[in-house]
Amino acid sequence: MLAKLPHISPSAKESSMPSSEDPSSGTTQLDDRPWEEMLRLAQEGTHVQLEEYVSHLSTTDQALALSRLDEEQEMQVLEAMNAADAAELISHLPEIEAARMLALLDSTTAAAIVHELPSDEQADLLGDLSDDQAEAILEELPQDEAEAARELSAYEDDEAGGMMVREMLRFNDQMLVRDVIQDLSEHGEDYSDIDVRYAYVCDAEDRLVGVLPMQNLLFVKRAEQLSDLMIRDPLSVQATASLDDLIELFDTHNYLAVPVVDELGKLQGIVHREAVQYEETRAAESDYLKSQGIVGGEELRTMPLWLRARRRLSWLSINVFLNIGAAAVIAYFQDTLQAVIALAVFLPIISDMSGCSGNQAVAVSMRELSLGLVRPTEMLRVWWQEVSVGLINGSALGILVAIVAVLFDGNPYLGIVVGIALFANTIVAVSIGGVVPLVLKRFGFDPAVASGPLLTTVTDMCGFFFVLGLATAMLSKLI
Structure with missing residues (x-):
């Protein structure tokens, strides 16, 4: 889901936005034409300077700056950034706009950016591209990542499968506490972007059997088994569950996320409350646009x-x-x-x-x-x-x-x-x-x-x- 959860809060960024000195007054003024500086740094500066400048812009100014550039200039900016920063930049944009910019790039560059996105955003973005463009990008991704993206792209945006993420803590029910702690220590960098308040526990057949609040690991012996600590028979949803079903679930239960399983009970991913709220807002916006005669759904003035x-x-x-x-x-x-x-x-x-x-x-x-x-x-x-x-x-x-x-x-x-x-x-x-x-x-x-x-x-x-x-x-x- 693009344009959903900025990695840096707007208030934090706005407080440190780049400024220029007014020689006549000695005061500092905010940059009101960020697209010009962004383009200049992409053409003349280093990628470090460009990334530092972009990181100091609010998410609103990032979107504004890109929208004022033509397609060739957008390519220059995205190609001048490393993949991780480019991914963060386009993640602040509406999906249809992010997909349009990604389609401008060659498949190798585009795949490097897609690789840095969470799995749900990957699926959303690829789903907005043409079949040929999406397939060219998927061919450049690691095989397991490409297969996961294809599977998620098969779901509709308003289904649990289309909203879920695969990035989560998943452990076997026979593991001991010491095994989990060791795994967290060894893969801490991989888990840095994951919500680690809960882990999901599966059996040998990969079926969901429990949910483990991670704080439970702090007060038990390291020889304890996860099957003795987890919450058994957790609430879950099918991958085909509708948006309306998910809205009702989160309205009824004070959960931050809910696991998604297939028809055999095998864990597929998790759906966050924020993802459901985002899709609910999108659905309402889509209905409003349709009622006003924008029959194709979302429209931006940067579109053809x-x-x-x-x-x-x-x-x-x-x-x-x-x-x-x-x-x-x-x-x-x-x-x-x-x-x-x-x-x-x-x-x-x-x-x-x-x-x-x-x-x-x-x-x-x-x-x-x-x-x-x-x-x-x-x-x-x-x-x-x-x-x-x-x-x-x-x-x-x-x-x-x-x-x-x-x-x-x-x-x-x-x-x-x-x-x-x-x-x-x-x-x-x-x-x-x-x-x-x-x-x-x-x-x-x-x-x-x-x-x-x-x-x-x-x-x-x-x-x-x-x-x-x-x-x-x-x-x-x-x-």
């Missing part, structure tokens, strides 16, 4: 221009045809609109207020679907709950806008028309907003993509119809 335009246009072009329906309603009642021009003032108010109410209903339905609190088949129950809210809010909003209409035009019948229209359209909006995500989910469509356009179009059409239809019926009172 035509790709960004195509992703947005695919949704916008559909929306053109959907909005023709709303325009047709206005065209049908154009005589009424010309006769009572004050109606034009309130049409966007009716549309926008109803849309806001509908979007609130969409947000609640999407949230409950993601948490498993509602099933796609429970449309009638959800509809009634939303209508109950709509009756109250629609009445309050209708009365409020009716008062504004009377004050604006002085005609009480105009207030009646717009007040009833807003009330009715609010009921329609919350009904659509609450139910449509469930209907789409039930039939296999992505509710995050389709709910917004459907809600907007239908509330516009209905709002215009209610206002202009009621105005037509009461035209003699409005003129």
Whole structure:
């Protein structure tokens, strides 16, 4: 998981950011164009100078600096750094951006950087590359590491297998305390980046049989066997466990991590709480982007221009045809609109207020679907709950806008028309907003993509119809 856990906290880095002296004032100023200095050091300085400069930048400034360089300059910076520092640098970036930069490098250089990343980040990064690019990098990695990366890449990002790491303390249940202490001493450097608060204990068949809090080793005799110290039958999850299952597990249990096993109970890795929280945030961001018409998921302005335009246009072009329906309603009642021009003032108010109410209903339905609190088949129950809210809010909003209409035009019948229209359209909006995500989910469509356009179009059409239809019926009172 890239861009998840910076190795150095931003506050610590920011306090030691490089500075330059202002000769006129004698004061120290922060470097506000770090990409220029980064590029200069990559071209003219040593790799030690470049790495020292980058290490003093906050993670935000590192990402900013790279985003301001063109592809050739990005290559120069990454190639000028040693693999470990380059890996740390790209680990602070969004996955899609890190993968794009990695694809610029030759497979040998890219593999050296990938080798320095944790196993879960390796899988995420390789999964965002083309098959040919990923395979070329895997060919340069040690065989066991490449096989592990291929296995992890096969899982979806929102499955336990896609979030797990293989770096962990793993011991056999027949080992003695003295054996564990000796192993820790001999491999301390290898374990330096691993969470060592817990070790996972397996039997001779590599099946998970216990979890060992490492503090337990401090107060026992060195001849004790791990099988006598471990916590037996620990909670574990299958590698195919979904993100929703993991969210529920960590909400229910105060664990920092949970072991992942296969169908035979063999230990595969561990999933950290932070990894689940990261994926939950990503899922929410993805749903939001989809609801705003970014149908390809994550978008950054460093991505190719035509790709960004195509992703947005695919949704916008559909929306053109959907909005023709709303325009047709206005065209049908154009005589009424010309006769009572004050109606034009309130049409966007009716549309926008109803849309806001509908979007609130969409947000609640999407949230409950993601948490498993509602099933796609429970449309009638959800509809009634939303209508109950709509009756109250629609009445309050209708009365409020009716008062504004009377004050604006002085005609009480105009207030009646717009007040009833807003009330009715609010009921329609919350009904659509609450139910449509469930209907789409039930039939296999992505509710995050389709709910917004459907809600907007239908509330516009209905709002215009209610206002202009009621105005037509009461035209003699409005003129």
